[in-house]
Amino acid sequence: MRLNPKISEKIAFALIGVSISIVIFAVTVILYYIISNGYSAISWSFLTEMPRSRMTEGGIFPAIVGTITLIIGSMLAALPLGILAAVYLNEYSKPGRFKWTVEMAINNLAGTPSVVFGLFGLALFVRYFGFGPSVIAASLTLAILVIPVIIRSSQEALLAVPMEYRQASLALGITQWQTVKNIVLPAALPGIVTGSILSIGRVAGETAPILFTGAAYFLPRVPSSIFDQFMALPYHLYVLATSGLDITGTRHIQYGTAMVLLLIVLGVNSIAILIRRHYRKKLRL
Amino acid sequence: MTEKLIKDSDIAIQINDLNLWYGTTHALKDISIDIPRNKVTSLIGPSGCGKSTFIRCLNRMNDLIRSCRIEGEVLVDGENIYDDNVDVVELRKRVGMVFQKPNPFPMSIADNISYGPRIHGEKDKKRLESITEEALSSAALWDEVSDRLSKSALDLSGGQQQRLCIARTLAVKPEIILFDEPCSALDPISTAKIEELIMDLKNEYTIVIVTHNMQQAARISDYTAYFLLGELIEYGDTEQIFENPQEKSTEDYITGRFG
Amino acid sequence: MVFKRQHKERLLESTLFIVSSITIIILFLICLFLFRDALILFRTESLIDFISGSFWYPTSEPPLYGLLPLLLGSLVVTFGAICISVPLGITSAIYISEIANPKIADFLKPFVEILAGIPSVVYGFFGLVVLAPYIQNLLDLPTGQVALTGSIMLAIMALPTIISISEDAISSIPSSMREGSLAMGATRWQTIYKVVLPAALSGISAAVMLGMGRAIGETMTVMMVTGNAAVIPGMPEGIVESVRTMTATIALEMGEVPMGSEHYHALFAVGSVLFIMTFLINLIADLIKNKYRFKLEGS
Numbered sequence: 001m002r003l004n005p006k007i008s009e010k011i012a013f014a015l016i017g018v019s020i021s022i023v024i025f026a027v028t029v030i031l032y033y034i035i036s037n038g039y040s041a042i043s044w045s046f047l048t049e050m051p052r053s054r055m056t057e058g059g060i061f062p063a064i065v066g067t068i069t070l071i072i073g074s075m076l077a078a079l080p081l082g083i084l085a086a087v088y089l090n091e092y093s094k095p096g097r098f099k100w101t102v103e104m105a106i107n108n109l110a111g112t113p114s115v116v117f118g119l120f121g122l123a124l125f126v127r128y129f130g131f132g133p134s135v136i137a138a139s140l141t142l143a144i145l146v147i148p149v150i151i152r153s154s155q156e157a158l159l160a161v162p163m164e165y166r167q168a169s170l171a172l173g174i175t176q177w178q179t180v181k182n183i184v185l186p187a188a189l190p191g192i193v194t195g196s197i198l199s200i201g202r203v204a205g206e207t208a209p210i211l212f213t214g215a216a217y218f219l220p221r222v223p224s225s226i227f228d229q230f231m232a233l234p235y236h237l238y239v240l241a242t243s244g245l246d247i248t249g250t251r252h253i254q255y256g257t258a259m260v261l262l263l264i265v266l267g268v269n270s271i272a273i274l275i276r277r278h279y280r281k282k283l284r285l
Numbered sequence: 286m287t288e289k290l291i292k293d294s295d296i297a298i299q300i301n302d303l304n305l306w307y308g309t310t311h312a313l314k315d316i317s318i319d320i321p322r323n324k325v326t327s328l329i330g331p332s333g334c335g336k337s338t339f340i341r342c343l344n345r346m347n348d349l350i351r352s353c354r355i356e357g358e359v360l361v362d363g364e365n366i367y368d369d370n371v372d373v374v375e376l377r378k379r380v381g382m383v384f385q386k387p388n389p390f391p392m393s394i395a396d397n398i399s400y401g402p403r404i405h406g407e408k409d410k411k412r413l414e415s416i417t418e419e420a421l422s423s424a425a426l427w428d429e430v431s432d433r434l435s436k437s438a439l440d441l442s443g444g445q446q447q448r449l450c451i452a453r454t455l456a457v458k459p460e461i462i463l464f465d466e467p468c469s470a471l472d473p474i475s476t477a478k479i480e481e482l483i484m485d486l487k488n489e490y491t492i493v494i495v496t497h498n499m500q501q502a503a504r505i506s507d508y509t510a511y512f513l514l515g516e517l518i519e520y521g522d523t524e525q526i527f528e529n530p531q532e533k534s535t536e537d538y539i540t541g542r543f544g
Numbered sequence: 545m546v547f548k549r550q551h552k553e554r555l556l557e558s559t560l561f562i563v564s565s566i567t568i569i570i571l572f573l574i575c576l577f578l579f580r581d582a583l584i585l586f587r588t589e590s591l592i593d594f595i596s597g598s599f600w601y602p603t604s605e606p607p608l609y610g611l612l613p614l615l616l617g618s619l620v621v622t623f624g625a626i627c628i629s630v631p632l633g634i635t636s637a638i639y640i641s642e643i644a645n646p647k648i649a650d651f652l653k654p655f656v657e658i659l660a661g662i663p664s665v666v667y668g669f670f671g672l673v674v675l676a677p678y679i680q681n682l683l684d685l686p687t688g689q690v691a692l693t694g695s696i697m698l699a700i701m702a703l704p705t706i707i708s709i710s711e712d713a714i715s716s717i718p719s720s721m722r723e724g725s726l727a728m729g730a731t732r733w734q735t736i737y738k739v740v741l742p743a744a745l746s747g748i749s750a751a752v753m754l755g756m757g758r759a760i761g762e763t764m765t766v767m768m769v770t771g772n773a774a775v776i777p778g779m780p781e782g783i784v785e786s787v788r789t790m791t792a793t794i795a796l797e798m799g800e801v802p803m804g805s806e807h808y809h810a811l812f813a814v815g816s817v818l819f820i821m822t823f824l825i826n827l828i829a830d831l832i833k834n835k836y837r838f839k840l841e842g843s
Contacts, residue, residue, distance in 0.1 A: 008731075020639045020640075108823055108826045147566065167382075171377055173376070177552075205662075235665075258669050
């Protein structure tokens with residue numbers, strides 16, 4: 001039996017409509033549960049106090065500080081390396097075996113499970129370099145995790161800079177590096193910033209890479225040196241939800257932690273998306 | 286014939302047996318031509334004839350294309366620019382270029398002009414300002430933009446942008462300026478302004494211009510070279526080329542019988 | 545001065561060259577450190593026993609390090625996730641790039657990006673406290689922490705990857721193809737189904753591969769919602785029983801093993817298997833993608 005094309009189109013579009021509705025519904029439900037339950041848990045004291053009574057009461061201050069420390073530490077290492085690598089790949093390197101190998105490596109690192117990065121960080125930074133479980137070991141592990149992300153997004157941003165700008169600058173008798181520094185990088189900056197901010201969101205939310213490289217189950221203080229262990233929001237949430245002292249009794253703390261984590265990550269991502277929209281409009285000019 | 290056309294003392298660029306390949310495509314074949322000082326020389330020919338490729342050899346912009354291989358000599362003031370010890374950056378300071386599509390940087394008008402001199406080491410603010418004014422005046426743009434120098438160059442019209450690009454090139458004080466179809470993206474009024482400007486500039490600069498517009502070549506140039514399929518077919522005094530071409534294919538092209 | 549400047553440029557270029565080889569160095573180091581610690585296991589254990597062993601009892605006496613239950617656990621959960629997310633993802637991509645009006649599409653795209661940004665531990669938390677009890681009640685199970693719950697959560701997490709890459713593939717099809725089909729009197733759906741989708745097929749396949757890589761490598765979510773019972777899942781009832789994936793095993797046990805012990809090296813061996821699997825998946829996705837790029841450039 002052959003259906004009338006118009007009818008089959010209606011059926012197909014209806015099914016597609018159902019499918020996209022399911023996707024939207026799933027996201028909405030997740031956000032709704034976290035936000036509606038987390039909203040009431042969050043208060044000034046929740047954000048600024050230490051956990052008390054073996055984490056069944058009190059706030060999440062050290063976890064917030066820990067997560068921010070990780071963001072700063074990993075970005076300090078990953079941003080310069082990632083951006084400069086992208087500059088070389090886009091502005092200097094010729095197509096060939098080297099470039100092919102680098103891009104293959106980037107693609108594969110981007111798809112490597114985060115728990116594998118955790119193992120690697122444990123073997124290299126914690127044991128081989130002897131940092132022990134620490135802020136620095138975890139930051140470097142996370143940096144390695146996001147370097148491919150930063151290289152990719154920076155490459156995209158550099159690629160979007162019109163070739164004419166480079167030609168014009170070179171034709172004025174300006175060296176390649178000066179051209180990159182004065183023309184190409186400033187023009188690519190919004191894109192690079194967007195990519196970097198998105199990778200901040202990634203760092204803030206990752207748990208598996210820090211499990212064995214420095215996250216502490218409970219540590220009622222902020223880290224005092226880069227060789228200190230630390231608490232972090234995602235790990236704190238995991239601990240409370242699966243192996244805390246009173247799992248069902250501390251649901252409100254869990255929701256609150258999830259909410260704070262979500263706010264940081266989504267807040268950071270929204271800023272990135274807004275920046276990109278703003279500059280896309282401008283560049284179209 | 287070419288030898289007689291331009292006296293040795295008047296030659297700004299001398300090209301000897303230039304060959305160029307893109308990968309395996311032989312894009313320029315045995316080009317030999319002398320470009321005279323303080324004159325406008327135009328390069329014409331159907332698209333794909335190699336005229337744009339050729340002009341890009343004169344300040345080594347083809348270096349940017351990876352599969353490109355060049356043989357032969359390009360002498361600027363007697364020095365072969367393809368010698369190993371030649372500094373491309375220095376060369377491009379002396380041989381400036383204006384492109385087909387206006388390509389101002391996404392900066393203010395003033396910054397566009399002062400960009401070159403500043404990077405070449407001019408730090409004095411007063412000097413930079415006077416260089417900017419001078420360059421914009423020479424490009425006949427000063428009167429139109431003097432009250433909005435700090436505005437974005439991207440807000441200018443296409444014709445103004447192209448004159449800005451010319452001014453930007455002038456600010457580096459080159460000896461030779463290459464124009465690669467500078468008017469193809471512009472309206473007739475802007476085109477007329479640029480043509481006028483080019484004719485003024487030849488008093489101080491040697492000018493080579495690629496154009497697909499024969500009337501333009503006839504109007505502004507002193508000498509004309511006709512390219513076809515990567516070969517230089519005919520080169521001579523513009524009047525002679527247009528009124529009394531020696532080669533059949535030149536005549537065909539000029540009379541519009543070509544393709 | 546010219547000389548000095550050229551030197552400076554050269555120096556900069558070589559510095560940048562070294563920096564850009566960092567990804568190769570990292571990949572090399574990962575292989576080195578992962579495989580080195582994994583290979584130590586095979587001094588005392590046979591490789592065959594590891595790969596074909598049906599029991600993972602690392603703390604029994606003698607300890608058994610059989611990969612099979614973990615590998616199958618990963619495969620069951622991933623397979624379930626792909627079954628759910630591929631149809632949803634591809635149809636969503638079709639909707640966004642072919643059917644939705646531009647305003648809605650402009651709203652949906654950042655929405656998908658938000659989905660990608662939610663941390664896996666938050667998904668895991670949601671799965672644990674909301675979805676697992678729901679599944680338990682719905683199917684009347686002894687526990688809701690089963691493979692199915694993991695599959696559903698992983699499906700949601702793989703969606704952004706599948707949607708955004710499929711959408712790229714679909715929107716890179718030149719509109720002349722669509723116009724050609726519509727001009728012959730085909731409906732929009734016929735055009736999508738017969739012209740656009742076949743042309744975008746390899747891009748979509750790459751999206752599916754990458755989504756699969758994402759699902760198989762996901763750790764926190766599956767660890768929180770699949771119950772982590774290290775037994776070989778039965779068929780088909782395994783889908784509603786607790787399973788334990790390779791990733792969850794590493795994450796759960798690494799914190800408690802003495803460094804340098806046999807168990808420690810066994811976990812590195814599991815990590816190596818995981819790494820090799822995702823490496824191959826990524827490589828295949830890469831090859832598919834390159835093929836389709838050449839095809840489009842050729843036309």
